[in-house]
Amino acid sequence: MYIKQAFNVLHEWWRYLVGFIIIFLASQIGTIPLILAVMSKKLSDDESIFSIDENEVLTTLSSNLTLFLMLLSFAIGLLGVYLVVRYLHRQRFVTLTTSRKKTDWGRVFFGFALITITTLVVTGLDYYSNPEDYVLQFDLVPFLILAVIAIIMIPLQTSFEEYLFRGYLMQGIGVLAKNKWLPLVLTSVIFGTLHLANPEVDKFGNIIMVYYIGTGFFLGIMTLMDEGMELALGFHAGNNLITALLVTADWTVFKTNSVLKDISEPSAGFDVITPVLILYPIFLLLMAWRYKWRDWGGKLFGKVEEPIVITEENNENSTFIE
Template sequence: MDKFNKNQNPTSKGVCNMEHYLDMARDGKNNVWRYILGIFIILTVFYGYGIIVPESVDTWGPLVNYLIQDFSYILYFLAVVLVIKIIHKRSFKSLITPKKSLHWKLMGIGFTIYFVLMFLFSLLPQYLADPSSLSLNPNLWGFLIFLPFLLIIVPIQTTSEELFFRGYLLQATGFLSRNFILLAILNGILFMLPHLANPEVAQAPLTAIIDWVVFGFVMAYLTLKSGTLEMAIAAHASNNLFITVISNYQGSVFSTPSLLVTSTSEATTAADGDLVFLLISILTTILIPVLYYLLMFKIPQIKKYRDMS
C-alpha cells in the first residue's frame, strides 16, 4: 500500500480534538514515500550538520562554539517547514493547530506553569536536601553574555523537536492508529531514541530513559487531548530554559553557563547507588509533566483560553 487511507475516520461535527489534530495531515499529500523521504531529509540535515561541523574549536570561545553547534536546530526547524510545504503540500500551521491562529497567551500560561513546577519539584527539593550543592555563578558576566542567545536559540531547539516528534511523526502515526494511548506511548519511545546519545545516559541510564519516555508520552497525550501542539511547545521550551538559564549541572547535555551552578544532579546522585534517591528522582521525573497535564486541563481559566477558536 503506497498511500495512507485518506478516508479513515474523517473529521466530522462533534468529533474529539484528537481527530481534528490528526486529520490536519489529510490536507496535504500523504503517500508513504513522502513520509520516508521527509524523515530522511529532516534527519540528514540535522545530523549531517553535526558531522560536518567540528564539535569544538577552543580558539573560538564557548559562545561561538555554542552558536555554531546549535545552528543545527535552525536548520532542523527549516527542514521540517520545507518538508511540510514542499513534499506534503500543506501549511506549516497544520503541524500546530487546526484553529485560525496560535494562542500565544495559552502558550505563555503553559510556559509559566511548567517553569514553576520545575522550581517546586526539581530545584527546591535539591536545595532543601543539600543547600551546598547550589551556588550563584561566580562568572555572572559570562552568563549574561550567553543569556540573550539562550532565550532565542533554546526555544528554537525545543520547538523544532516538538514540530518533528509531536507534530510530524505524531500526525503520521495517526494514519496507522487512532488509539491515543498507543500513539502517545510510541511517540515517547521515538522521542527517547535520539536522546540516548546524551551524556545523562552514562550517569544514570534508568532515570534518563524514564525522563524522556514519560515527557514524550505526556506531551503527545496532551497534544492529542487538546488538539493543538501549543501546550507541548510551551512546556518543552520552559523545561530546557529552566535548565540552561536557571540551574545547569556538570555532565548536562547543555554546555552553557546558568545563573546557579549545581555541583550535582538527580541523575548523578542516583548513579551513586542511592536507591531511595533514585526512586525519588524517578517520581519527580514523572510528577512534573503529569502535574502540568492535569493543571492545563483542570484549571477553568486555562480551559477558557484552550477552547477559544
C-alpha cells in the same frame, strides 16, 4: 481533529518517509559548523583531529560557543521540517501546529510559565535546603552572552523536537495507522530513545530512560488532549531554557555559564522518576481543568477516520462526511 486534518494534505506514506530522511539530513548538516570549529581549535593547538571523541567536542570550545553550535543543528532541522511540510506535503504550517484557526499563544505562554515557575520553586527550595550541593558561579558577561544565545536558540531547538515528534510524526503515523494510540506510543518511545547519547545516561544509567520516554508521553498526551501543540511547545521551551540559565552540572548535556552549578552526586532512584509519577500527572490535571478537556479515551485511543467524499453526478460540489 489535530491528526485528522493531515488527511486534507498530501499524506501518502512515502512522503513521510522521504520527509523524515530530509529532516534528518538537514539536522546532520547543521552539526558541520560545530565539527569544523572543534577541528580548527585542535589544529591551532597542534593536536590531532583524527581522535576526537564526544567529550572533546563538548569541551574543546568555550561553553557559550559550544552551546550555540550545538543548537544550530536543531535550527537547521526546524528549517527542514518547515520546507518538507510546506513543499512536500503542501501543508500550511499552522495545521501542523494546531487544529485551531491560528496558534493560541496564550497556551504557549501558559505551558512555558507552568514549568518555569515550578523549576524556580523546586530549585530554590533545594538550594536553601542543601546549599552544600551548589556553587554560585554567576559571572555577568558570560551569563549575558548565554542568555542571548539561550533565548534565541533554545526555543528553536525545542520547537524542532516538538514539530518533528508531536507534529510531523504524530500526524503522519496517525493518518497511516488510522488511530491515536500508535502515534502516541511510537513518537514517545522514539523521542526518549534518541536521548540515549546524552551524558546523563552514563551518569544515571538506563533508569533515566523512564524520565525521557515518560516526558515524551506527557507531551504527546498534552498534544492529543488539547488538539494542538501549543502547550507542548511552551512547556518544552520553558523546561530547557530555565534549566540552561539557572543550573548546570558536569554530567549534563548543556554545560553552561548558568547562575548555579550542581556539585552533588545525583542518585538514580526516585528523584529521576518523580516528575513522571507525580509532577506530570498534576500538570495534566491542571491543564485539563483550565482547558476543559473531555473524552480522554477517545482523544488518546480513538480512531482517526478519513473523511469520505461523495460526489454526486452533475453536482460540482462534494459532500464531506466526518
